[in-house]
Amino acid sequence: MTTPHRGTRPDSPVWHPFTQHATEPPPPMVSQTQGAYLATDRGQLIDAISSWWVITHGHRHPPIMDAIRDTAERLDQVIFAGLTHAPAEDLARALVDLAPPGLTRVFYSDSGSTCVEVALKMALGFWRNTGRPRHRIAVIEHGYHGDTIGTMSVGERGIFNASYEPLMFSVDRLPFPRGDGAGTLAIFETLAATGEMAALIVEPLVLGAGGMLMYGPEVLAGLRAICDRHGVLMIADEVMTGWGRTGRLWACDHAGVAPDILCTSKGLTGGAIPLAATIASEAVFQAHWSQDRSRTFFHSSSYTANPLACAAGLANARIWAAGGMQARLDAVGAMQADRLADLARDPRFANPRRTGTIAAIDLRADAAGYLAAAGPRLRAHALDRGVLLRPLGNTVYVLPPYCVTDADLDAVWGAIASFAG
Numbered sequence: 001m002t003t004p005h006r007g008t009r010p011d012s013p014v015w016h017p018f019t020q021h022a023t024e025p026p027p028p029m030v031s032q033t034q035g036a037y038l039a040t041d042r043g044q045l046i047d048a049i050s051s052w053w054v055i056t057h058g059h060r061h062p063p064i065m066d067a068i069r070d071t072a073e074r075l076d077q078v079i080f081a082g083l084t085h086a087p088a089e090d091l092a093r094a095l096v097d098l099a100p101p102g103l104t105r106v107f108y109s110d111s112g113s114t115c116v117e118v119a120l121k122m123a124l125g126f127w128r129n130t131g132r133p134r135h136r137i138a139v140i141e142h143g144y145h146g147d148t149i150g151t152m153s154v155g156e157r158g159i160f161n162a163s164y165e166p167l168m169f170s171v172d173r174l175p176f177p178r179g180d181g182a183g184t185l186a187i188f189e190t191l192a193a194t195g196e197m198a199a200l201i202v203e204p205l206v207l208g209a210g211g212m213l214m215y216g217p218e219v220l221a222g223l224r225a226i227c228d229r230h231g232v233l234m235i236a237d238e239v240m241t242g243w244g245r246t247g248r249l250w251a252c253d254h255a256g257v258a259p260d261i262l263c264t265s266k267g268l269t270g271g272a273i274p275l276a277a278t279i280a281s282e283a284v285f286q287a288h289w290s291q292d293r294s295r296t297f298f299h300s301s302s303y304t305a306n307p308l309a310c311a312a313g314l315a316n317a318r319i320w321a322a323g324g325m326q327a328r329l330d331a332v333g334a335m336q337a338d339r340l341a342d343l344a345r346d347p348r349f350a351n352p353r354r355t356g357t358i359a360a361i362d363l364r365a366d367a368a369g370y371l372a373a374a375g376p377r378l379r380a381h382a383l384d385r386g387v388l389l390r391p392l393g394n395t396v397y398v399l400p401p402y403c404v405t406d407a408d409l410d411a412v413w414g415a416i417a418s419f420a421g
């Protein structure tokens with residue numbers, strides 16, 4: 001007997017993302033968001049995962065919501081091929097100012113997956129247009145870059161994408177860097193030296209969906225140096241790590257590294273509205289600049305540079321440009337560090353780790369079956385205590401909006417600590 005309505009509300013035709021409707025309980029209904037909180041029909045929740053990593057300052061951050069409201073008085077979607085508008089122009093200038101040095105051209109799209117697809121296409125276009133075609137892409141084990149066919153191809157393969165495997169293209173996988181990353185760097189050096197490597201795509205410092213796996217800035221700098229030696233383009237997927245998540249504006253900033261192409265989406269509008277940008281170096285842009293129309297960058301989304309989204313992005317960029325965010329990031333990092341240190345003493349947990357505002361720890365489990373079930377049970381346990389968590393397998397992580405308070409984090413980490421398994 002199936003239970004047709006599990007995982008969905010009884011009267012709902014909605015098919016939820018990453019949701020097994022046969023086994024998951026019906027979702028709470030959210031009626032309002034504010035700061036670190038979600039008001040639901042099951043009571044208030046602390047959003048300890050920033051609504052899947054998009055919310056930075058807090059839900060409905062006033063300057064961002066004001067920008068959307070003001071812009072809606074004048075503009076809605078406008079075709080962005082052959083026309084332009086102030087929100088897109090102003091945001092592009094602001095992004096170039098905030099981005100690591102050498103990134104000068106801003107291509108808009110609408111999600112993390114699409115801005116990564118754009119980056120991959122730019123890289124292949126660069127090599128084709130400069131007359132030395134290269135097609136290989138190097139990736140890091142356990143990486144995640146999105147759920148479209150192209151971004152799944154450059155991501156980790158597993159149960160999440162086994163059905164689509166026949167459609168995916170082949171890539172060169174580097175082992176996840178352990179310690180100083182010497183093993184990973186040596187393998188990359190050999191691959192890069194073949195002269196066939198078009199690009200390396202990395203999630204700088206933190207591999208998010210792969211389990212909040214962390215590596216050091218020196219590894220990122222080492223990868224950059226190899227790219228430089230062999231002319232390989234470096235694509236930094238900062239979709240999750242950007243906008244302060246790792247304790248600096250960009251994760252690349254920790255290593256003093258500038259990629260050739262940077263992808264940003266989740267926190268670009270503070271999480272209020274979808275938008276993405278692929279920010280490219282002048283060389284990548286120039287490779288597509290030609291009297292020969294076949295060298296055009298052939299890519300567009302219907303909602304490219306949506307004016308409301310660009311206005312939200314601009315309001316966010318101005319907050320970062322004004323300075324003052326560093327103190328908040330440091331404070332969130334310190335609060336997270338304290339609580340992580342407490343939990344690290346609990347024998348039921350292992351591998352405590354933190355980069356900036358992101359803290360993660362693994363639930364120890366003996367049997368694989370037990371391990372698989374622990375995540376959903378911890379999620380339900382936290383929900384009962386007014387905390388929204390979403391463990392990745394046996395990895396529990398807290399990735400809060402930056403407005404989070406000490407008391408909020410006490411409630412969040414308290415819910416994790418009180419989980420009996």
Ligand SMILES: *Cc1c(COP(=O)(O)O)cnc(C)c1O
Nearest residue numbers: 111112113144145146208239240
């Ligand atoms: C979430 C994520 C993506 C995909 O973004 P979507 O907006 O969900 O398509 C890509 N890369 C990284 C590193 C991400 O965390």
